[in-house]
Amino acid sequence: MKIGLFYFSGTGNTWWLCERFKEMAETKGAEVSLHAIDELMASNTASIADVWADNEVVGLAYPVHSSDAPPILYRFLEKVRMEVGDHPSGPKEAFVLTTMQSFSGDGALMLREGLESLGVELKVSKDFRMSANTGVPILTFNPSKDQVLEEQMVKNLEVLEEIVDHILAGRRMLKVQYGEFGRFHGWLQRVGPKWKDRTWRYFAAHPDRCTRCLICVEQCPVGAISVTDEGLVWDRSCTDCFRCYNFCPERAITVKGLAMGRRQRQHTYFRDRGFPPR
Ligand SMILES: Cc1cc2nc3c(=O)[nH]c(=O)nc-3n(C[C@H](O)[C@H](O)[C@H](O)COP(=O)(O)O)c2cc1C
Numbered sequence: 416m417k418i419g420l421f422y423f424s425g426t427g428n429t430w431w432l433c434e435r436f437k438e439m440a441e442t443k444g445a446e447v448s449l450h451a452i453d454e455l456m457a458s459n460t461a462s463i464a465d466v467w468a469d470n471e472v473v474g475l476a477y478p479v480h481s482s483d484a485p486p487i488l489y490r491f492l493e494k495v496r497m498e499v500g501d502h503p504s505g506p507k508e509a510f511v512l513t514t515m516q517s518f519s520g521d522g523a524l525m526l527r528e529g530l531e532s533l534g535v536e537l538k539v540s541k542d543f544r545m546s547a548n549t550g551v552p553i554l555t556f557n558p559s560k561d562q563v564l565e566e567q568m569v570k571n572l573e574v575l576e577e578i579v580d581h582i583l584a585g586r587r588m589l590k591v592q593y594g595e596f597g598r599f600h601g602w603l604q605r606v607g608p609k610w611k612d613r614t615w616r617y618f619a620a621h622p623d624r625c626t627r628c629l630i631c632v633e634q635c636p637v638g639a640i641s642v643t644d645e646g647l648v649w650d651r652s653c654t655d656c657f658r659c660y661n662f663c664p665e666r667a668i669t670v671k672g673l674a675m676g677r678r679q680r681q682h683t684y685f686r687d688r689g690f691p692p693r
């Protein structure tokens with residue numbers, strides 16, 4: 416079975432899951448190609464439609480953002496739809512893998528319609544609990560400690576094995592965390608006060624802490640940060656992934672004017688282990 420897994424990962428959790436998926440599925444005889452959506456979207460050479468159509472089964476993987484998929488996933492599917500056109504050929508089946516801190520609601524089903532508009536049926540979906548990647552000043556939680564995350568990753572591998580078997584056997588399994596309750600709360604989280612899609616307005620670089628190293632500018636997966644005479648400026652192409660915030664060596668990126676507190680941690684676990692791959 417030829418599988419194309421298209422993923423977006425802000426801080427590495429989803430990347431880790433996709434790498435493990437590839438290893439596991441390949442030991443079971445599948446051929447798996449991994450595609451970072453941000454790189455695919457930025458590339459002027461590869462035709463997304465060709466890459467998409469060259470698979471029997473496609474997977475989408477993303478971090479859950481407010482019980483939803485990050486904006487870049489919607490932009491990506493729209494681009495595929497435009498390129499593939501009204502008469503899609505290629506894959507007919509899809510699966511979705513998400514990573515989350517703790518609660519996804521029906522976040523793994525958010526792209527179902529988009530897939531259907533491409534003639535692709537969503538057959539398997541699964542949320543994987545990892546670690547929070549936002550320890551923002553206004554909220555009290557921090558990303559999990561490394562040891563907790565590592566224990567979580569071991570548990571995830573067992574679940575992932577089952578999911579891989581389902582996909583390879585062509586079985587249907589759409590999981591919504593906590594059933595109808597989760598679906599309702601997912602909906603509430605999406606219609607309630609939103610900071611999703613607006614975070615770019617809340618980010619700034621602290622004038623005293625920022626050294627202008629430009630790591631955030633280089634690391635941003637969508638090129639949403641520019642350097643101006645007034646300092647760094649975030650724009651609406653931001654996909655809310657918090658990589659800039661977490662990877663800033665000076666902890667200089669503020670959210671709504673608030674800098675990272677002394678008790679706040681950054682989610683740099685995967686940054687220190689080869690993410691993002693170049
Ligand atoms: C803007 C934003 C919203 C998030 N919303 C949720 C959420 O609703 N539920 C949840 O469990 N985790 C949420 N998280 C945590 C991420 O889903 C989680 O840390 C994910 O594994 C990050 O994956 P990545 O490292 O591949 O970007 C959110 C993170 C961000 C940045």
Ligand code: SF4
Nearest residue numbers: 625626628629631663
């Ligand atoms: S990574 Fe941090 S210190 Fe470096 S330019 Fe960005 S905000 Fe400033």
Ligand code: SF4
Nearest residue numbers: 635653654656657659
């Ligand atoms: S500006 Fe920051 S949060 Fe937004 S997409 Fe870029 S790295 Fe992610």
